[in-house]
Amino acid sequence: MEQDNSTAKLGAAASRRKRINRIKIAIIVLIILCLILPTIISIFLFIRVNTLQEQIDVLMIDKYGVTYNELINKNHEEVAHAAVVSENLNQEQDIDTIDNDTIDNDTSGSDINHSNTNDSKTSPEDPRINQDGSQVTDNEFTGTSVANDFLNQLDFKIDKESMKTKKVYLTFDDGPSKFTGDILDILAKYNVKATFFVIGKTDEYSKEMYQRIVDEGHTLGIHSYSHVYRTIYNSLEDFDKDFTKLSDLLYDTTGYLPHIYRFPGGSGNDVSKVKISKVIEYLNNKGIVYFDWNVVNGDATGNFPPPEKLYYNVIKGISINNTSIVLMHDTATKENTVESLEPILKTLTEYQTELLPLNEEVTPIQQVIAEQYNK
Numbered sequence: 001m002e003q004d005n006s007t008a009k010l011g012a013a014a015s016r017r018k019r020i021n022r023i024k025i026a027i028i029v030l031i032i033l034c035l036i037l038p039t040i041i042s043i044f045l046f047i048r049v050n051t052l053q054e055q056i057d058v059l060m061i062d063k064y065g066v067t068y069n070e071l072i073n074k075n076h077e078e079v080a081h082a083a084v085v086s087e088n089l090n091q092e093q094d095i096d097t098i099d100n101d102t103i104d105n106d107t108s109g110s111d112i113n114h115s116n117t118n119d120s121k122t123s124p125e126d127p128r129i130n131q132d133g134s135q136v137t138d139n140e141f142t143g144t145s146v147a148n149d150f151l152n153q154l155d156f157k158i159d160k161e162s163m164k165t166k167k168v169y170l171t172f173d174d175g176p177s178k179f180t181g182d183i184l185d186i187l188a189k190y191n192v193k194a195t196f197f198v199i200g201k202t203d204e205y206s207k208e209m210y211q212r213i214v215d216e217g218h219t220l221g222i223h224s225y226s227h228v229y230r231t232i233y234n235s236l237e238d239f240d241k242d243f244t245k246l247s248d249l250l251y252d253t254t255g256y257l258p259h260i261y262r263f264p265g266g267s268g269n270d271v272s273k274v275k276i277s278k279v280i281e282y283l284n285n286k287g288i289v290y291f292d293w294n295v296v297n298g299d300a301t302g303n304f305p306p307p308e309k310l311y312y313n314v315i316k317g318i319s320i321n322n323t324s325i326v327l328m329h330d331t332a333t334k335e336n337t338v339e340s341l342e343p344i345l346k347t348l349t350e351y352q353t354e355l356l357p358l359n360e361e362v363t364p365i366q367q368v369i370a371e372q373y374n375k
Helices: 002-064 066-091 144-154 182-189 204-215 236-254 278-285 307-319 335-350
Strands: 167-173 194-200 219-221 323-329
Touching: 144 307, 144 335, 182 204, 182 335, 194 204, 204 219, 204 236, 219 236, 236 278, 307 323, 307 335, 323 335
Parallel strands: 167 194, 167 323, 194 219
Antiparallel strands: none
8 A cells, every 4th residue: 555655656756747847848948939039030120121121222223223322322412512502602692703713704693694795804714715716605605604604603623624635425324215305406406426325115206216316326325124123133034134125126126236235223233133243244245345434413313403413513523534424314304414414515515525425445434344254
């Protein structure tokens, strides 16, 4: 009897130990889960945030040509620049007379009076002087003094002689748009050839613009068919499909096969899933030269800078580079780009700056250098 009781007690004790061990294990597992679960959740949220950031960047680049962080940085720069320009304009408003080192003839408040009178003063660096030394009339100056007004806002001095030695390549991305015809008209007025990195559109107007670009001696370049980053940069195969689709469209429409390319977002973009080196190899093998830029007019920002700001950015950038590839955009929201174009052309042609279209023989400006991936 006593032996049975002892066995029962041992069994009960063993059962209790098992229960205690199970409870201990459950507690340990719970503690581990409490420690690990936040880490897992944090990793998941980090991945999710990065995914959302990539999606936001894709949308931002599709619409504005820059990522969110780039847009923020550019906005900070523009605020600083606007303060400088505003200060300069305020200073000009206090000036009643000017000396021989300034560009404009006369000031009245913040407006510039460019009437051609016999007693007007003309600086040797006045952009309204023709090559033969005669003064440009208002009619010759597009009927307005817009370019001179913009020049008056510059916070740096242009070296006229150095401007004669510079090479400038004006480029327009993302067209055709409703403004393409206007851009071509302005370029024709100044007998300037430019470069258009276009996207894929099949409507009749866009096809007419493709043809007109070629017919008028401008360079037609490939920018991508879809301009959808998540599609173009998803894989090398997707890049090839996009590239070929636009190349075929342009050849079928114009009979011209483009040999230059501009990466959406530039060759140094950080949204491509496929290694950019693989894409560069692909272009190299096709004999395609890609061009980035070293001057931007700033029209890719979302706050629609005014024409005078776009003009400032272009002239400033050109003034500090011997060779400039200028990035501008040709979309339905870039009216200010169109308004800034004629003053830019007027200034550069008066300064006798060489304006040229890109081609595959031009030494490219590249964020990621193609030669690194030549076979």
